[in-house]
Amino acid sequence: MKLADISVNRPVAISMLMIAMVVLGLFSLNRLAIDLYPDMEIPVSIVTTSYSGASPAEIEELISKPLESALATTENVDTIQSVSAQGISLVIVQFNWNTNMDTAINDMRDKIDMVKSMLPDDVDSTRVMKLNPNQMPIIVFSISGAGGDLVRLNKIAEDDIQPRLERLKGVASVYITGGKTREIKVILDPAKMEAYGLNITQVMQAIAADNINGTAGKVDRGSSETIIRVVGEYKSPDQLKQVQVGLANNNSITLKDLATLEDSFKEMNQFTYTDGQTTLGMSVMKATGGNTVQIANEVLAEVEELNKTLPDGVKITTMMDTSKFIKGSINNILEHGLLGAIFAVIILYLFLRKVRTTLVVALTIPISIIATFALMYFTDQTINLLTLGGLLLGMGSLIDFSVVVLESIFRYRQNGYGIMEAAKQGTAEVGTAVTASATAQCVVFAPILMVAGIAGVLFKPMALTVIFSHIAALFVALTMIPMLSARLLKDVPPTDEALPEGKTINPVIHFGRLIGLLKAYYGRLIAWSLQNRKKVVGFTVVLFIASVAAVPLIGT
Numbered sequence: 001m002k003l004a005d006i007s008v009n010r011p012v013a014i015s016m017l018m019i020a021m022v023v024l025g026l027f028s029l030n031r032l033a034i035d036l037y038p039d040m041e042i043p044v045s046i047v048t049t050s051y052s053g054a055s056p057a058e059i060e061e062l063i064s065k066p067l068e069s070a071l072a073t074t075e076n077v078d079t080i081q082s083v084s085a086q087g088i089s090l091v092i093v094q095f096n097w098n099t100n101m102d103t104a105i106n107d108m109r110d111k112i113d114m115v116k117s118m119l120p121d122d123v124d125s126t127r128v129m130k131l132n133p134n135q136m137p138i139i140v141f142s143i144s145g146a147g148g149d150l151v152r153l154n155k156i157a158e159d160d161i162q163p164r165l166e167r168l169k170g171v172a173s174v175y176i177t178g179g180k181t182r183e184i185k186v187i188l189d190p191a192k193m194e195a196y197g198l199n200i201t202q203v204m205q206a207i208a209a210d211n212i213n214g215t216a217g218k219v220d221r222g223s224s225e226t227i228i229r230v231v232g233e234y235k236s237p238d239q240l241k242q243v244q245v246g247l248a249n250n251n252s253i254t255l256k257d258l259a260t261l262e263d264s265f266k267e268m269n270q271f272t273y274t275d276g277q278t279t280l281g282m283s284v285m286k287a288t289g290g291n292t293v294q295i296a297n298e299v300l301a302e303v304e305e306l307n308k309t310l311p312d313g314v315k316i317t318t319m320m321d322t323s324k325f326i327k328g329s330i331n332n333i334l335e336h337g338l339l340g341a342i343f344a345v346i347i348l349y350l351f352l353r354k355v356r357t358t359l360v361v362a363l364t365i366p367i368s369i370i371a372t373f374a375l376m377y378f379t380d381q382t383i384n385l386l387t388l389g390g391l392l393l394g395m396g397s398l399i400d401f402s403v404v405v406l407e408s409i410f411r412y413r414q415n416g417y418g419i420m421e422a423a424k425q426g427t428a429e430v431g432t433a434v435t436a437s438a439t440a441q442c443v444v445f446a447p448i449l450m451v452a453g454i455a456g457v458l459f460k461p462m463a464l465t466v467i468f469s470h471i472a473a474l475f476v477a478l479t480m481i482p483m484l485s486a487r488l489l490k491d492v493p494p495t496d497e498a499l500p501e502g503k504t505i506n507p508v509i510h511f512g513r514l515i516g517l518l519k520a521y522y523g524r525l526i527a528w529s530l531q532n533r534k535k536v537v538g539f540t541v542v543l544f545i546a547s548v549a550a551v552p553l554i555g556t
Contacts, residue, residue, distance in 0.1 A: 018480055034294070034330060035291075051089070056084045060089075071091060077094075142281060142317045160310065165303075186261055188258060293327055359488075364480065389462055394469035413489070
């Protein structure tokens with residue numbers, strides 16, 4: 001195999017190549033997003049329409065059915081369902097998997113525009129929302145203090161806290177819940193309304209006509225132009241009281257003579273409590289594709305600074321932090337993966353009996369994993385439970401390829417070949433077999449890349465990670481192993497048969513003797529199997545039938 005010759009003859013080039021792989025992998029690792037699961041785009045969209053005061057039957061007939069008929073012509077639609085309730089219509093559209101949801105939602109908006117004229121005139125605006133798991137908040141805070149005054153807390157949250165958090169990189173939005181919103185209530189006197197021949201619509205139109213800001217044109221002043229702007233929005237309830245409501249005889253009457261005005265708050269339908277005390281809730285949403293852990297760390301750091309400067313004893317307390325669970329899950333997998341790698345190195349040392357030999361194989365684990373991070377970065381993957389699971393799943397093969405190459409080199413050394421020639425000949429002899437093994441394992445996972453649905457969304461990143469790690473491990477086994485073997489493995493460890501006799505406390509020798517015994521028993525088992533072929537085949541058939549019969553007993 002030419003690659004083995006190049007590896008042995010060009011050690012500097014191979015070393016530089018391995019260093020470049022490690023540097024690129026570490027560079028990519030810092031830029032990989034960390035999340036609990038892979039990015040999931042669920043092919044479901046929801047259309048919401050509000051129609052105040054309408055009954056469910058009216059909602060269904062006037063809104064839900066026209067929208068369903070229009071949206072049914074959208075491309076790639078699988079099913080459509082609608083829910084008509086008091087004052088609101090929900091139309092749920094499920095698309096085929098692998099549908100581009102951004103394009104689909106644009107098509108839905110076009111279809112809705114075509115039927116808007118068929119909907120009642122006083123229907124509120126129709127909203128089209130994409131179902132996205134990433135729209136769940138990554139952190140939830142409670143804001144307490146100010147003597148429990150929700151009005152004061154709400155003002156501090158909106159003026160001081162919300163803007164500081166929303167400008168952080170990766171934060172999409174910050175929502176405040178549980179606060180009081182100011183509302184001016186206009187309570188009309190039915191007797192006066194009837195006496196003056198007015199209805200509610202006329203009063204609403206009069207209030208809306210005066211409550212506007214806008215441009216009223218421009219005035220030429222020599223060579224310059226002055227824009228005239230009319231500022232008419234109400235600043236206080238007293239201004240609202242002076243609104244003139246037109247009467248049928250071309251006269252008018254002030255609003256204060258028709259109604260009583262109350263400066264109060266909107267009815268609260270969301271309440272937040274912390275340790276039994278009334279507080280505000282604040283949810284932080286991340287931008288699509290953002291690094292949940294990194295964004296959460298920046299938000300928590302900003303909140304820590306805010307807590308030092310907020311007035312009136314106001315304090316922000318973390319109630320839920322999804323990044324903690326993500327970091328705990330990721331660290332748990334990393335710890336077990338590290339333990340697995342350590343145990344693998346220990347077992348290798350017991351078999352190989354040389355520190356240098358074990359080091360040569362052990363180096364393939366971190367290099368292959370770090371190189372895999374680079375491939376993950378260039379294919380837009382994230383570090384999550386499934387991709388890390390794919391790495392651990394492929395860790396055994398990362399060592400297997402190198403062990404096979406190294407064992408072949410050892411055998412040539414034991415047969416009297418020089419160290420350079422043994423590295424070339426040993427790698428060349430098993431290179432094709434190792435490549436075939438790696439290719440077969442990659443092909444096994446390749447069909448997962450074509451699976452549709454939620455299974456494809458979840459397990460495609462894992463399959464890619466397994467394939468990437470096998471490719472990296474194969475390259476390292478065929479290049480770095482022969483190169484290091486030709487430089488470091490000057491001595492060949494003794495075979496199991498050549499181990500020293502007598503008592504010893506060396507665990508390596510005891511392990512070697514145990515393997516020697518297993519070899520002897522295995523040799524006898526093989527000899528018996530060859531002499532009793534019918535029994536072996538019959539026993540295998542019985543095992544196969546028993547396995548098939550046990551399938552229904554396994555839960556799913």
